[in-house]
Every structure is written in structure tokens, then in C-alpha cells.
Amino acid sequence: MSSGTIDVGIDLGTTNSAVAVLRGVHTEVIKNNDGDETTPSAVWIDRRNRLYVGRAARDRSERDPDNTCIEFKLRMGTAGQDKRFPASGRTLTPEQLSAEVLASLRADVAARLEQEVRAAVITVPAAFGLGPCEATQRAAELAGLTFTRLLQEPAAAAHAYGFQATEENAMWLVYDFGGGTFDAAVIRLRDGEFSVVGHCGDNYLGGKLIDWRIVEELLIPEAVRQVPELAGLARGNPRWLGAVAALKQAAETAKIRLSRAPTADILVELADDTGRRFEFDHELSRADVEALAEPLVARSINLCRTALEEFGVGPADIEKTIMVGGQTAMPFLRERLADPARGLGIPLDFGHDPMTVVARGAAVFAGAQPLPADWSAPAPRAGAFSLRAEYPRVSPDLDPVVVGRVTGTEGAPTEGLAVELVNEESDPPWRSGRVPVSERGDFTSVLRAEPGRRNVFRVHVTDASGTRWPVTPDHLGYTVGAVETEPMLTHAIGVALADNQVRGLVERGARLPVRRTTPLRTTVTVDRGHGGGLIRIPVLEGERPRADRNRTIGSIEVGADRVSRAVPAGSEVRLTVEIDASRLVKVSAFVPLLDEVFETTVSLLSEPVVDTRELEMDAGAERARLAQLAERGRDVDSPVADLLLQRVVDEDLDGELDRAVDAARQDPSESGRANSRLLDLRLALDAVEDELAWPELVRQAEAVVTEVRDLIAAHGSESDKADLPLYERDIQRAIESRDADLLRQRTDRLREHAMRVLDRSGVLQPLVFDNLAAHQSSMRYPERAARLIAEGRRARDTGEEERLRSINIELQSLLPEAPPSILGGDSTVL
Known part of the structure; x- marks a missing residue:
């Protein structure tokens, strides 16, 4: 894009998605072909293999549920979640489905801007793990977005509110209750910059749960009561897929209407797989929906409290709660959240539309992200100069520093060069004066910017005689505003050890990008000559000290075919993990014994489908x-x-x-x-x-x-x-x-x-032996146990420590469970 920055922000949502662009210091939400600011995250493929995205697809979910797919965002990065469309015979992964939504939004922007869009900032829930983040990046590439940055949704909302905020120091809470996920984030604004300093979330807490509760606990029982022929109506029953889809859509629509009225009428036709149709009508009350939503709202509030407690602050320290997501329209949710006793008691802020605020904030962040070199400008012609400049595109500083280099093509002068930066639109017009360029073409200058608008500085390159020469690009853009400079890692990353403990690699709250190295020891021998053995290191996401209480998100593997010689068990491996600002991961394993580095890719798939x-x-x-x-x-x-x-x-x-x-x-x-x-x-x-x-x-x-x-x-x-x-x-x-x-x-x-x-x-093995011998009556194979105990007594009395150690190991294998420890507690250490 001509600005030299990404400028396009996309909120890829579970139920609805939106896209916005930054224009100066304001954002514009791009409407789709239906004239709407949000696009349903839905895909339908008809029998002619024509693919539809958005409202047309969502509306078909009732009549053609087999060939329609919705709410696939939550399956991103999870194995075994492909969707088959039987009418066309096609099968798409969640990443491919998301790519279709992204491609549709990309086309909307291209039509509005009348130019191709190849770069965007895409938002993800802060609770998203590394696997879903990587899957989102793959979806963007499939959609033709060759340069992307990922941004956490709460941070995006904070960008929308904080970009041109007048407060210099404040603390906010982002309450993001969307269609499929929930995020609570503590935002600190300090000296014109802000950062996410605390977070707690749930990838499976969203408005769709309320919709399904309405369907399964209210509508289906009432429909079966009204129409006995609907017996067997249930989610997952192939006979009633269309009917359940119709009830789900009706529940969502009624829930939205209940935000403005105490009751909402539901009138739908329910069809079975033979085409028979049955009318169903029901008056849904706000009180009924509130009762179903109450535990989910309670969980969201508890997650907010956890986020505050972990950062060491309370509701009194928070200036306002930024409301994000469609569920925040519920009057019950607003009242409960604002209640000091049962909620948080923090003032609620609806300064931006909760449905589009994330896309707007993503666009703001996109305005601070430079495009790759040479994307936005043609190659300089002969006798001209090219410019490369390093400076913040957005920052709170009124006097930012720019460091640049001018490079001349054939025919351009090489001596006596100077650069002058000119802002003709400022009041009064501002000029940097001629800044001499070094022999290598380097220069440094301080800009003078005005708040409240995008500042454009024209670049003048002159030779010793004062003659101006063409330069590409010929201008620099800069905006005074608040941005997040160092995103936070919301979950710790570690590896599982053999004893169900965790070795931490990167701590929760680490500022990205980050690089960490930690030493580990192998537990098996890897021998190339014998073709056996595997260095396998499970990668975990979470903060719990027990490995099985965290999520396994992938593994690092170095097989026997990759080593030049045997690596014995107990050998050192130095593991280095790098996580960039979009939370994408690179890992390398250095084996000192081989003096070799193994570049290994972590397969970041969430847990496979469980039986x-x-x-x-x-x-x-x-x-x-x-x-x-x-x-x-x-x-x-x-x-x-x-x-x-x-x-x-x-x-x-x-x-x-x-x-x-x-x-x-x-x-x-x-x-x-x-x-x-x-x-x-x-x-x-x-x-x-x-x-x-x-x-x-x-x-x-x-x-x-x-x-x-x-x-x-x-x-x-x-x-x-x-x-x-x-x-x-x-x-x-x-x-x-x-x-x-x-x-x-x-x-x-x-x-x-x-x-x-x-x-x-030399004291341990006799103590262990005596402890084991006291449990002889509990041992399997009594004759073998008696023989070993007799041999053990002789070894103990003659001081044969290693022989006694071997006997102890054999004796312990005969016990159905470990005996009490010789030092108290529940575990035995041999």
C-alpha cells in the first residue's frame, strides 16, 4: 500500500468476521457485498462445486447442513477436524475454511481500495495456543496474504481505545465475550504506550454455548412436547440435522432480540430427512436465557478476577472495562458485571461498537507495521536514489528519530549529498534542514510531528550544488499515537520430563520476541548404527508444575537417522526456542557430544480427537x-x-x-x-x-x-x-x-x-533393603522373594553395596505398589 505500512486489520471471528483499514488517525470498517460491516464465518459448497462465504452460507446451514460449515475457528490447529462436503465431494481443513473467509474479506478491501491486498494484521484470541496461531498463519497464506502479523484480540481492542487517548497513565480491563472464546486482559497505559500486563481466558467460552443451551434445554424439549412426531429430535441425529440447525439459528436470532425486549417469538419449520415439515412456535423469555447464561457469565467474571489478582491489582485500580464481543449486548451480563458485589463494579465503556472494535484496533496496529522492503515503491530509475529508513511508524513521541540510508543508481552523484525532510502540511511548515549523508549514504534526523493526524514528510535529496535528485520512496509517514510495542506471551512454554514434571523454557508474561536456551538430558540411547532410539521432547503450554495438567502442543524429535554416531542416554542436549511477536515458534537442539545443531520444527497441533x-x-x-x-x-x-x-x-x-x-x-x-x-x-x-x-x-x-x-x-x-x-x-x-x-x-x-x-x-542400600524386607508378605512370587531376601541379608552383612542395590531393585519389582519411603511421605526412592 502507498503508505508503506500494512494498514489492514482483520478480526477473524468464530461466528462473524470484520475488516478495517486505517486512514490517518481514523479507522474505517469495510462493508461486504451485502452492505454489512460483519461477515458470518460460514462456508457453503453447492452440488456444482460453487463455494459461498458469509450470509449466503450461514442462511444455508438450516436447509443444507451437510454442505455448510460454521464455527470452525475453534478447530484451528487441531488434528482430525476436516469437513467433508458430500454434494461436491470436497474436503476442507479448518485452515482452508478460514482461508476462504479471509479471502472474502481481502476481496472486499481490494474492491474498496481498488488495489490488491497482500498484507494484513489478523487477530487471534489471547487464550489461543501456539498451534492455533500457527494454523491462522497458514490460513492467511492460503488466502493470498503473503505478509501477516498476528495480534491478540484484547490488545487490538485496546489499540482502538488507546490510539488517540488523552490519558497518559491509566489501567483498563478488556472484557471480550465473543461467539466462541472469552478473554480478560489487563491493559496498562503509561507515558503514551500501552501493554497487556495480565491475561486469563477460555477458548471454549462463548455465545455459541448459550445458543446450544437454549436449543437443547428449552427448544428441543418444547418442540417434542408440541409435536410428538419430532421424537428423537436431538443434536447429532442424522435424521434431524436440518431441524437442529434451524433451531440453532432461531435461538441465536432470538437471543439478540432479547437484548432489547423481555420476550422473543420463535416460529420455524422443522423438517426431517424425508422432507416432512412441522411448524414450531415458542415464546422465549429473557429470564429463561439469563438462567442458562448465568454459570457462563460467572465463569467470565471469575476469569477477570484471576487476571487482576495475578497482576496484583483489584477492581478499584481499573479505570474502565472495555466491552468487546456480541454477548456484551445482554442487559443481564452488563448488570452483573457492573455489580460491585457479584461482578467487578468497574465502569463499563462502549465507546466503540463491540462487534467491530477488534477489527478497528487491528487496523490501528497495522498502521504501525512497515511492509517488507520494496513492496510499496517501484525500483528507482537510472540517475536516482533509493531510500531505506528505520523509524517508528506510530509512537507517542512528538520528535521521533529516523535513521536512513540513500543508495544511488548508475548516473547518480556520490559526493556532497544531503537529505532534507519537509512537512508542508504542518502549521507552520516544518523543514529538517540539509542533513549531510556519509560516504556510505547514512544519515540521522529528528522529525517534528503534530498529534491528531498522519504526518507526511517529503524527502529531498540534493547534491553539492543544491540540485534535487529523484528518490524512491519520496516520503515518510508518521503518526503520534499509543501502540503496544512488546506483546506478551500469555502461556508459559516448557517440556515434559520423565517424572511428570515440567522444565520451563519461556515464562508466562515474557515479552515477545523472545529467545531462551535450556540444558536437558536424554533418557534413551540414540544409535545410528542400530537404527534405534529417538530423542523426543514433548512441548507443553501452561503454568502447572505437573506435566499432565498442561496442554501438549507438539514435540521435538531427533531420530537415529539424523545422528552421525551413538548418543548415550544421559547426554546433554541444549534446547533453544525462539518465539516471534506473532507467537510463531522455531526450535533448535544442540548436542555437544556431536558438536552439531539440529534445526527441528515443532509440530504445533493441539491434542488429537479423543475417543x-x-x-x-x-x-x-x-x-x-x-x-x-x-x-x-x-x-x-x-x-x-x-x-x-x-x-x-x-x-x-x-x-x-x-x-x-x-x-x-x-x-x-x-x-x-x-x-x-x-x-x-x-x-x-x-x-x-x-x-x-x-x-x-x-x-x-x-x-x-x-x-x-x-x-x-x-x-x-x-x-x-x-x-x-x-x-x-x-x-x-x-x-x-x-x-x-x-x-x-x-x-x-x-x-x-x-x-x-x-x-x-554406604548407608542407603541397607536402609532400603530393611524397608523392603519388612513387606515380604505383600510380595508376588513368595519363593523368589524369600531367596532374594536371604541373598540380600548376606550382601548387607558382607558390605557388597552394588549387589545389594541390584537385589533392592528386584525386590521392589515384586511389590504390587511402592512401600512407604524411608524418609516419610508416599514415594520410595531407590
């Missing part, structure tokens, strides 16, 4: 755990545990899990939501469990400290004794933080330290 039977079993186990914890909670006086259990009830986490599992049973594309809800319930119950177990955990930790203190006094070296206070301090800090997982980790670390001391002094 519904496995989901049902896991959900049943968590429901049983919830019942057990509720029972324990009645016997233990723990106000914190009571509050945590009440939060499970308020958010209806077990009910949401049941609904998600049921939806996944009928529609495999819902397995991602079911997995997410399962993890939500697990984490909530982990917190309750930790709170109820806290007094016992502290008692165990203190007992281990006392026991280890005595053991090291008797058997440790001076170095061991000097290290002990460090371990004790770490345990005390974990107790003070009331972090159960951290306390477990640090207690285990102290146990391991003690075991090393005992092993080095």
Missing part, C-alpha cells in the same frame, strides 16, 4: 472425585476449600463437562471443548484437594526436614551440611506461599539430597 468412551470414563472419575472432596470438605474446617468448591458449583463445571462430553459424542469436533472442560474441572479439584491436604503436607515436610537434619549430621560432609539450610529455606518459602505443588517438589528435592548423602556414605 468419547475415554472422555466419559475420565469425566466419571472426576465426578466421583468431586463427590469425595465435597464429603471431605464437610469434615474439615477449611473456608478456602469451601470457597473453591462453591466456585465449582457457581460455574457449573461438572454440568459443563457433561454437556461437552455429550456434544463430543454427537459431534467429534466438540472433543476439544470436552478436553478443555475436563482439564478445568481437574484443576479446580486439584486446588480443593491441595487445600484440604495442606495441613498434612506441611506436617510431612517439617518431619522430613527434621529427619534429614539428623541424617546429614550423622553421615554428611561439611559441604552437605552447608547446603542443608538452602533446602530448608526453600521449603519454608513454599509453606509461606501456600503452594501445594511447590511444597511437594521442594520436599522431594530435600529427600533426594538426603538419599545422595546416604548413598555416598
Whole structure:
């Protein structure tokens, strides 16, 4: 584009998408061919293989559901989510479907601007993981957008509000309740720049959940009651796909009308697979919808509180709540959010249309992103100069610095050159004066900009005689405004270790771009000569210390075919991860033994579709755990545990899990939501469990400290004794933080330290043997156990430590479960 910056911003939404462009300091939302500012994120392919996007596709979802696809954004970056269109025989991935929406928006902009659009800023939920971000980038490329930047949706909304804001220092909360996702973000505006400083979100909390609740809990039961022939009407039943799609669309339309009226009439024709049609009418009340939406709204508010708490602020520190997303039109949601007791009590701001504010903010951000070199200007002709300039396209500075280089073509002068920058539109006109150019063509100048408009500085290149020469490009654009300069990584990145722990790579909240290196040790031998072995490092996203409580988003693999010689187990691997401003990842693994770097690509796919039977079993186990914890909670006086259990009830986490599992049973594309809800319930119950177990955990930790203190006094070296206070301090800090997982980790670390001391002094293996021998009656294969124990006694008495170690390992394999540790707790260390 002629401005030299991207300028086009796209909000790729779950239910609706929008595109905007930046014009000076104002944004314009581009209308589509239907004259609407938003385009439904829907695709329909007819039997002639003609593909439709937008309203035409959404309207066909009722009459031709098999050949229509909606709400595919949430499947981005997830394996096994392809959509088959039987009428045409085509199959498209979620990325290809999103690419069709992006291509439609791109065409709308091209028609409005009358020029090809090859670059755009595309927004993604802040809760999106690395996999969906990478998938969004692929979709953009498929749509013909060869240069893109990704921007988090809350940050985009903040750009729309903060771009020309008069406040220099403020703190805002972005409340983004869209069709498929929810984000809460704390925005700090300081000295004309802003950044996302706190975030909490849910990729599966959106308005479509309210729509489905209306359908499944209100409309379907009422339709079956009114028309007995509709028996069997259910989501996922092939006979009633069209009827369910009609109810879903009617529910969404009625929900929107209820934002302005206490009731909304629903009148639809429901058809079965034979073409028989049945009329259904129902009066939907606002109160009924509010009751269904209440747990979802409660969850959104709790996520806001978490975002505030993690940054260390409260509602009183926040100036306003920026409202984003179609669901914010609900009067019930607004009242609940503004309520100081049940909500947040922060003033709500609707200064921009919640449906288009993200696209507008993306356009603002796009105006600060330079296009690749030579995109926006033709190559200079003979006897002319080309200019390359580095400077911020948008910043709060009235006097930005520009560093540039002019390069001449054949026939252009090389000595006595100077550059002058001229802003003829300022009042009064401003000139930099002649700035001499070095022998290499370099120069530096300070601009003088005016706020409230886009400043255009003409570039004059003159020789020693004062003659002007043509230069490409011949102008620089600059705008005074607030922008986010360093986006935040919303989820920590780490790798899973063999003991279900996590080795952190990049911490949550790190400013992007970021580069980190960490040493790891291999657990298997990789031998090229024998064709076996694989260095496989699972990549996790999340902050939980237990690996299985985070999302596995991919893996780093170095196979035997890639190494020049054997790499034994225990070899060092230095892992380097780089994440750019769009949260796209590059990884390399350096193996010092080989003195070789392996450039390895992380396959960033979210978890594959899970078998519904496995989901049902896991959900049943968590429901049983919830019942057990509720029972324990009645016997233990723990106000914190009571509050945590009440939060499970308020958010209806077990009910949401049941609904998600049921939806996944009928529609495999819902397995991602079911997995997410399962993890939500697990984490909530982990917190309750930790709170109820806290007094016992502290008692165990203190007992281990006392026991280890005595053991090291008797058997440790001076170095061991000097290290002990460090371990004790770490345990005390974990107790003070009331972090159960951290306390477990640090207690285990102290146990391991003690075991090393005992092993080095020759005391450990006899102690372990005596501990195992005391459980002889529980061992399998009694004759073998008796023989091993007899051999162990002889080895112990004669001081054969390594023989005793081998016997201990064999004895432990005969036990159905690990015996109590010799240092207390629940784990045995051999």
C-alpha cells in the first residue's frame, strides 16, 4: 500500500468476521457485498462445486447442513477436524475454511481500495495456543496474504481505545465475550504506550454455548412436547440435522432480540430427512436465557478476577472495562458485571461498537507495521536514489528519530549529498534542514510531528550544488499515537520430563520476541548404527508444575537417522526456542557430544480427537472425585476449600463437562471443548484437594526436614551440611506461599539430597533393603522373594553395596505398589 505500512486489520471471528483499514488517525470498517460491516464465518459448497462465504452460507446451514460449515475457528490447529462436503465431494481443513473467509474479506478491501491486498494484521484470541496461531498463519497464506502479523484480540481492542487517548497513565480491563472464546486482559497505559500486563481466558467460552443451551434445554424439549412426531429430535441425529440447525439459528436470532425486549417469538419449520415439515412456535423469555447464561457469565467474571489478582491489582485500580464481543449486548451480563458485589463494579465503556472494535484496533496496529522492503515503491530509475529508513511508524513521541540510508543508481552523484525532510502540511511548515549523508549514504534526523493526524514528510535529496535528485520512496509517514510495542506471551512454554514434571523454557508474561536456551538430558540411547532410539521432547503450554495438567502442543524429535554416531542416554542436549511477536515458534537442539545443531520444527497441533468412551470414563472419575472432596470438605474446617468448591458449583463445571462430553459424542469436533472442560474441572479439584491436604503436607515436610537434619549430621560432609539450610529455606518459602505443588517438589528435592548423602556414605542400600524386607508378605512370587531376601541379608552383612542395590531393585519389582519411603511421605526412592 502507498503508505508503506500494512494498514489492514482483520478480526477473524468464530461466528462473524470484520475488516478495517486505517486512514490517518481514523479507522474505517469495510462493508461486504451485502452492505454489512460483519461477515458470518460460514462456508457453503453447492452440488456444482460453487463455494459461498458469509450470509449466503450461514442462511444455508438450516436447509443444507451437510454442505455448510460454521464455527470452525475453534478447530484451528487441531488434528482430525476436516469437513467433508458430500454434494461436491470436497474436503476442507479448518485452515482452508478460514482461508476462504479471509479471502472474502481481502476481496472486499481490494474492491474498496481498488488495489490488491497482500498484507494484513489478523487477530487471534489471547487464550489461543501456539498451534492455533500457527494454523491462522497458514490460513492467511492460503488466502493470498503473503505478509501477516498476528495480534491478540484484547490488545487490538485496546489499540482502538488507546490510539488517540488523552490519558497518559491509566489501567483498563478488556472484557471480550465473543461467539466462541472469552478473554480478560489487563491493559496498562503509561507515558503514551500501552501493554497487556495480565491475561486469563477460555477458548471454549462463548455465545455459541448459550445458543446450544437454549436449543437443547428449552427448544428441543418444547418442540417434542408440541409435536410428538419430532421424537428423537436431538443434536447429532442424522435424521434431524436440518431441524437442529434451524433451531440453532432461531435461538441465536432470538437471543439478540432479547437484548432489547423481555420476550422473543420463535416460529420455524422443522423438517426431517424425508422432507416432512412441522411448524414450531415458542415464546422465549429473557429470564429463561439469563438462567442458562448465568454459570457462563460467572465463569467470565471469575476469569477477570484471576487476571487482576495475578497482576496484583483489584477492581478499584481499573479505570474502565472495555466491552468487546456480541454477548456484551445482554442487559443481564452488563448488570452483573457492573455489580460491585457479584461482578467487578468497574465502569463499563462502549465507546466503540463491540462487534467491530477488534477489527478497528487491528487496523490501528497495522498502521504501525512497515511492509517488507520494496513492496510499496517501484525500483528507482537510472540517475536516482533509493531510500531505506528505520523509524517508528506510530509512537507517542512528538520528535521521533529516523535513521536512513540513500543508495544511488548508475548516473547518480556520490559526493556532497544531503537529505532534507519537509512537512508542508504542518502549521507552520516544518523543514529538517540539509542533513549531510556519509560516504556510505547514512544519515540521522529528528522529525517534528503534530498529534491528531498522519504526518507526511517529503524527502529531498540534493547534491553539492543544491540540485534535487529523484528518490524512491519520496516520503515518510508518521503518526503520534499509543501502540503496544512488546506483546506478551500469555502461556508459559516448557517440556515434559520423565517424572511428570515440567522444565520451563519461556515464562508466562515474557515479552515477545523472545529467545531462551535450556540444558536437558536424554533418557534413551540414540544409535545410528542400530537404527534405534529417538530423542523426543514433548512441548507443553501452561503454568502447572505437573506435566499432565498442561496442554501438549507438539514435540521435538531427533531420530537415529539424523545422528552421525551413538548418543548415550544421559547426554546433554541444549534446547533453544525462539518465539516471534506473532507467537510463531522455531526450535533448535544442540548436542555437544556431536558438536552439531539440529534445526527441528515443532509440530504445533493441539491434542488429537479423543475417543468419547475415554472422555466419559475420565469425566466419571472426576465426578466421583468431586463427590469425595465435597464429603471431605464437610469434615474439615477449611473456608478456602469451601470457597473453591462453591466456585465449582457457581460455574457449573461438572454440568459443563457433561454437556461437552455429550456434544463430543454427537459431534467429534466438540472433543476439544470436552478436553478443555475436563482439564478445568481437574484443576479446580486439584486446588480443593491441595487445600484440604495442606495441613498434612506441611506436617510431612517439617518431619522430613527434621529427619534429614539428623541424617546429614550423622553421615554428611561439611559441604552437605552447608547446603542443608538452602533446602530448608526453600521449603519454608513454599509453606509461606501456600503452594501445594511447590511444597511437594521442594520436599522431594530435600529427600533426594538426603538419599545422595546416604548413598555416598554406604548407608542407603541397607536402609532400603530393611524397608523392603519388612513387606515380604505383600510380595508376588513368595519363593523368589524369600531367596532374594536371604541373598540380600548376606550382601548387607558382607558390605557388597552394588549387589545389594541390584537385589533392592528386584525386590521392589515384586511389590504390587511402592512401600512407604524411608524418609516419610508416599514415594520410595531407590
